[in-house]
Amino acid sequence: MSVAFMTYVFLIVIPYLRHRRATPGDPYRLEWHFFVPCRDEQAVIGETVRYLRGNFPHAHVWVIDDDSADGTVGVVKAMQGPRHGGDRNLHLVQRRLPNARTGKGAALNAAYRALKSWMGRHADTDRAVIVVVDADGRPAANCLAVCAADHLFGDARVGAVQVDVRMSNRGTPPPERGFWRRKFGLAMVRMQDLEFRSAIAAIQMSRGRTGTISMGGNGQFTRLSALDSITHGLGPWRGALLEDFELGVHLLTQGWKTGFTVDTHVDQEALYSLRRFLAQRTRWGQGTMQCGRYVRRIFDSTHLSTLGAAEMLYYLAQPWMQLLGTLIYPIPFLLLGARAVHDFDAVWDWFIGGSWLLFLTYGAFGLLPFVIWGPIYRRQCEPGKGFWRAVGYGFAYALYIYTFYITSWRAVVRLARGRNGWTKTRRNEERHTGVVALDH
Numbered sequence: 001m002s003v004a005f006m007t008y009v010f011l012i013v014i015p016y017l018r019h020r021r022a023t024p025g026d027p028y029r030l031e032w033h034f035f036v037p038c039r040d041e042q043a044v045i046g047e048t049v050r051y052l053r054g055n056f057p058h059a060h061v062w063v064i065d066d067d068s069a070d071g072t073v074g075v076v077k078a079m080q081g082p083r084h085g086g087d088r089n090l091h092l093v094q095r096r097l098p099n100a101r102t103g104k105g106a107a108l109n110a111a112y113r114a115l116k117s118w119m120g121r122h123a124d125t126d127r128a129v130i131v132v133v134d135a136d137g138r139p140a141a142n143c144l145a146v147c148a149a150d151h152l153f154g155d156a157r158v159g160a161v162q163v164d165v166r167m168s169n170r171g172t173p174p175p176e177r178g179f180w181r182r183k184f185g186l187a188m189v190r191m192q193d194l195e196f197r198s199a200i201a202a203i204q205m206s207r208g209r210t211g212t213i214s215m216g217g218n219g220q221f222t223r224l225s226a227l228d229s230i231t232h233g234l235g236p237w238r239g240a241l242l243e244d245f246e247l248g249v250h251l252l253t254q255g256w257k258t259g260f261t262v263d264t265h266v267d268q269e270a271l272y273s274l275r276r277f278l279a280q281r282t283r284w285g286q287g288t289m290q291c292g293r294y295v296r297r298i299f300d301s302t303h304l305s306t307l308g309a310a311e312m313l314y315y316l317a318q319p320w321m322q323l324l325g326t327l328i329y330p331i332p333f334l335l336l337g338a339r340a341v342h343d344f345d346a347v348w349d350w351f352i353g354g355s356w357l358l359f360l361t362y363g364a365f366g367l368l369p370f371v372i373w374g375p376i377y378r379r380q381c382e383p384g385k386g387f388w389r390a391v392g393y394g395f396a397y398a399l400y401i402y403t404f405y406i407t408s409w410r411a412v413v414r415l416a417r418g419r420n421g422w423t424k425t426r427r428n429e430e431r432h433t434g435v436v437a438l439d440h
Helices: 002-017 042-055 072-080 104-119 143-147 179-210 224-231 243-254 274-300 306-328 331-342 344-371 373-380 387-401 403-416
Strands: 031-038 060-066 090-095 128-132 158-167 220-223 257-268
Touching: 002 179, 002 344, 002 373, 031 042, 031 104, 042 060, 042 072, 060 072, 060 104, 072 090, 090 104, 104 128, 104 224, 104 243, 128 224, 143 158, 143 257, 158 179, 158 224, 158 243, 179 257, 179 274, 179 306, 179 373, 179 387, 220 224, 220 243, 224 243, 243 257, 243 274, 243 306, 274 306, 274 403, 306 403, 331 344, 344 373, 344 387, 373 387, 387 403
Parallel strands: 031 060, 031 128, 060 090, 158 257
Antiparallel strands: 128 220, 158 220
């Protein structure tokens, strides 16, 4: 199993390291609509709208208010201008209880219906592209041109594109007092940046070979005609906690191609808090488990190759494999410990007689597939960092990955209890206000 995993890592690293930038396209060939789901985002929504309208003046911005209790709506209406219609490219979609606060997918479906109504029945849906951005998201200024490239939305068969995700607060310490708390917060942010910009980016590039590139919640671009093709009266987003991967399943099994690029990116804020990070990843793990209902759909799809179906099924199996691993991996050590209690001398003689090599090999194969991402991250993303610091990042990333065993158990417990609701994660600046926001 260790050799197989090492081979897998090697295979995904090579395309990532060999990547060359592609020629961008003409963004004016397409019509762009930014969807910004919000709940209690008064603190950030103004700057986000100004950023989007300033950098993409020909694009439309749709702010989706999910029954905010603060002044989010007032901020947006003030920016729309006289009688709330001064800026014709800025739109507000308001949801109200009891229909509101039911998840990000439901909020996006509301904006989808509003957009369809606004465009009319005879609109060119092949030209229209929906861009999902978090309320604190900052797409790079070149993102529309990059996504309009010939191999992305320049290809009529491409239904969706995911761009690279970066952490905007990498290298920025948290405001907490205390040396170790600040160091831990910095490390948490760095690991999230490393994960998205190296490991996840490499996986997405390898999925380009299997035809199974998946969508992310932030920086997700989808052709409107592709969304129309999977709606079936229910809406493009179907309510899983991992609504982005679920969307990708429907697009791929409908026959659309998906793309990924690191030639542009979207910035988002990483979490300093381990508690909030675990809550976020528990939701992602639970969403992956929920998407297990699509196993048969993936297996039977004629639009997926055998390798593509296998890759998607492997992804869906990961949280369950992590649960199994926490049960299986400790067994040899427990048995060895029990034997040592009864006959320590025999165990010691066995260990110094050469069996220590087994432990060394086990440790090397267990760490190397994760440690390697530190130097890779330095080479591709942060060349200004020293080599030994990058190695340290790699060891920290190995520890970081083991948190997923915790979140997998938390996710399965939530499933067993029937707790399938949307779990909010507070933004960093909201730690003292008690305000919550739609999660990444």
